[in-house]
Amino acid sequence: MASAEKPKLNIILCSPRGFCAGVVRAIDVVVLALKKYGAPVYVRHEIVHNRYVVESLKQKGAIFVEELDEVPSDDHPVIFSAHGVPKSIPAEAASRNLLAIDATCPLVTKVHREAEIHHRRGRDIILIGHASHPEVTGTMGQLPDGAVQLVETVDDVARLTPRDEGNLAYITQTTLSIDDTHDIILALEQRFPSITGPHKEDICYATTNRQEAVKVVAPQVDALIVVGAPNSSNSLRLREVAERAGCARSYLVQRAAEIDWSLFEGIKTLGLTAGASAPEVLVEEVMGAFAERYDITIDQVSTSEEHVFFPLPRQLRDVAQPEPAV
Incomplete structure (x- = not known):
């Protein structure tokens, strides 16, 4: 035509x-690990949720696995994805002496730390997120079973049965809709007026x-x-x-x-x-x-400019910056 x-x-x-900066960091982790340790490197779950990125990294020598039992016990590293993992995963890697590199986004790690602080202070924790998302699995897996209750909708707030309504805190998945989360937070604050929120917004x-x-x-x-x-x-x-x-x-x-x-x-x-x-x-x-x-x-x-940069995991800081991954 x-x-x-x-x-x-x-x-x-x-x-x-x-x-975003967390995705750039996660991809760089895989590329730099390949440069430092040689192929293959193993990645538990998709490093980020994009098929093009995953396929590009496969071509460079990354092997994506669902669980650590698929990773052989040798000198090749295993990388945890940007979404974060339950504490049981690094513990399993350590028990097998696997070389583990954590590519969790630092903003997800911030939510993990918040959850741990609330737990230490004896608060019941409410997590706003989506049940099937790996970030939610990772965040809930930072604490013992039952320490975190998940809510996905405003209706879920009405069904909550906390042990102590006066000693609650909420955290959120980092990738949610601001508007949807606002409505859920409003419902939580209306039902539990003394609930503790994040010092800084969890949504990245x-x-x-x-x-x-x-x-x-x-x-x-x-x-x-x-x-x-x-x-x-x-x-x-x-x-x-x-x-x-x-x-x-x-x-x-x-x-x-x-x-x-x-x-x-x-x-x-x-x-x-x-x-x-x-x-x-x-x-x-x-x-x-x-x-x-x-x-x-x-x-x-x-509508805004972004200049955010996250440092690499310590294991990879001695390696020169890679060529663009994709």
């Missing part, structure tokens, strides 16, 4: 989008920033695409936020090949963002696919 025959489309890029800066950009862009566009994986909590929340902010045609796609073009018929404007574990190359791939079918112009809406 000649360029003149293509329908016009204005793409509005959300900024910030894509990789990257989740907050990406959601705020989507809230600005969504009312301006006919459709919006979130580049991200279906098991990525922050990506799913971005799509929900876009829909709630006024863009009914909001879709999650992993790659350009997944785009259902019938969903975009007649659009004049398209919003585009990416979850915190989705690399920019996939955003560019989606833009390229639209450029083949539309005469595109590109604008960017930026």
